[in-house]
Amino acid sequence: MLVLGFPAGPLQANCYLIARGEGEPCVIVDPGQDAADPVREQVRKYSLTPEGVLLTHGHFDHVLSAGPVTAEHGCPAWVHPADRYMLDDPGAALGPAGKELFGDGPAAQVPDDVRDLADGQQLDVAGMRFEVTHSPGHTGGSVLFGAGTDEGGRLLLAGDTLFAGAIGRTDLPGGDHAQMQRSLSALLPLDDETVVLPGHGPTTTIGRERASNPFLQELPAPGAFS
Structure with a gap:
């Protein structure tokens, strides 16, 4: 499997292109701010044919290039309905501090x-x-995308639910800490070798995060969730 990733925009959100190999159809995950040109370069370099855009959630740093990318390649975009409104109004999810920084x-x-x-x-x-997998907490419509590889491994496109050593913030509009804890708890049974491709920062694995991520170690016991 071919997995290409790069950070884009001022917030350095990770965008991924995933295909079964060079010269194959691909999906583009989270083409955010300033991602359209790098996507075009990777598509040309590896002779890929984009067939869809997958969005882990609706924040502008993950979706802002979805319109130009889908228009250029004639493909659809998928997003959870709870976050769909952010495609029309990126400022709606920024909160007061974000609006002060970014305007609308x-x-x-x-x-x-x-x-x-x-x-x-x-x-x-x-x-x-x-x-x-619906994984609310960072936003109401956050999702995870799991996929098997031709080599027998597993990938988890985690968006801003899980990072290497950290998790996504829950204090923006649509965020909910209790929901985030439930979403994270559902990741614990995954195989240690599952490769996590996060929305920001470096790649990690479920085993590494289970062993060292303080936010996973501090999760309530399963029975504590109502």
Whole structure:
């Protein structure tokens, strides 16, 4: 499997291109602010054919290039319905501090073809299957995308739910700490070798985070969730 990733925009949100190999169809995950040109370069370099854009959540640093990318390649975008409003109004998710910093937020070009994601959905695109898990906490519509590799491994596109050594903030509009704890708790049974591709920062694994991430170690016992 070919996995290409790069940070984009002032907030350095990770954008990923995933395909079964060079010269194959691909998906683009979280093309955020200033990601359109790097996506185009990677598509040309590896002779890829984008067939869809997957959005882990609706924050502008993860979605702002979704409109231009889908328009250029004639493909749809998928997002959870709880975060769909952010495609039209990026500033809606910034909160008071963010609005003071960014104003009303960067202007958005909304994809022409936006499709809803659902918890438990099996999404087949670009010759690959992605398992969708609703993971609210960072935003109400955050999702995880799980996928197997041709080599037998597992990938987890975690967005801003889980980072290397940290988790996404829960104090912005739509965030909820209790929901985040539930979403994180659902990750604990995954195999240690599962490779986590986060929304910011370096790649990690579930085993590494289970052993060292303080936010996972401090989770309540499973029975504590009502």
